[in-house]
Amino acid sequence: GQQLNQSPQSMFIQEGEDVSMNCTSSSIFNTWLWYKQDPGEGPVLLIALYKAGELTSNGRLTAQFGITRKDSFLNISASIPSDVGIYFCAGQGADDKIIFGKGTRLHILP
Amino acid sequence: GAVVSQHPSWVICKSGTSVKIECRSLDFQATTMFWYRQFPKQSLMLMATSNEGSKATYEQGVEKDKFLINHASLTLSTLTVTSAHPEDSSFYICSARAGVTTDTQYFGPGTRLTVL
Numbered sequence: 001g002q003q004l005n006q007s008p009q010s011m012f013i014q015e016g017e018d019v020s021m022n023c024t025s026s027s028i029f030n031t032w033l034w035y036k037q038d039p040g041e042g043p044v045l046l047i048a049l050y051k052a053g054e055l056t057s058n059g060r061l062t063a064q065f066g067i068t069r070k071d072s073f074l075n076i077s078a079s080i081p082s083d084v085g086i087y088f089c090a091g092q093g094a095d096d097k098i099i100f101g102k103g104t105r106l107h108i109l110p
Numbered sequence: 111g112a113v114v115s116q117h118p119s120w121v122i123c124k125s126g127t128s129v130k131i132e133c134r135s136l137d138f139q140a141t142t143m144f145w146y147r148q149f150p151k152q153s154l155m156l157m158a159t160s161n162e163g164s165k166a167t168y169e170q171g172v173e174k175d176k177f178l179i180n181h182a183s184l185t186l187s188t189l190t191v192t193s194a195h196p197e198d199s200s201f202y203i204c205s206a207r208a209g210v211t212t213d214t215q216y217f218g219p220g221t222r223l224t225v226l
Contacts, residue, residue, distance in 0.1 A: 040220070040222070042116075042218050042220045043217050044217070045217075096159075097159070098144075100153045101153060102152070103153055
């Protein structure tokens with residue numbers, strides 16, 4: 001089945017630093033999605049990408065849908081303490097199902 | 111954005127009992143709802159897709175007789191874990207979508223199930 005490779009698995013950064021994470025897939029997706037999940041909560045949609053090459057921003061977050069439709073990245077600029085959490089990429093294919101990556105755990109050092 | 115609720119938020123039960131988890135779309139009608147399971151420090155794995163008024167479609171490896179899904183109305187889907195065992199302990203998350211496949215799926219806050 002379809003699999004998403006998300007990297008890095010975890011990140012330890014200083015407050016104020018920029019963050020970058022990415023996802024690659026062996027299959028083409030029609031939609032790429034980025035979610036954030038806090039402990040004990042459901043995932044919250046951050047950015048949705050619908051077209052190959054699309055670059056979309058949401059505040060300090062920027063994400064791009066790769067030209068090949070098999071990859072996407074998420075950047076967070078000037079990180080703040082509330083950015084701590086788990087970030088999941090997800091792809092949605094023609095069958096409408098959402099496949100999640102394994103997540104990137106973001107830690108911000110005091 | 112749209113709001114999806116789950117009840118209960120957590121439940122502890124004895125092995126062998128059945129547990130029902132509700133997923134409600136509060137401010138929109140959900141033609142399709144999805145059920146996911148998430149083990150600790152793991153990703154979300156799709157268990158099944160349910161459309162209002164029809165039988166759920168289960169992912170490979172998910173036992174339909176163990177995880178009963180009922181989507182009886184456009185705002186409510188239920189997941190019943192039958193004869194629960196400790197290995198069923200997990201975080202169960204639902205999502206709901208209003209209409210066509212391009213519509214956004216809105217996720218609920220999850221239900222933590224612990225089977226003793």
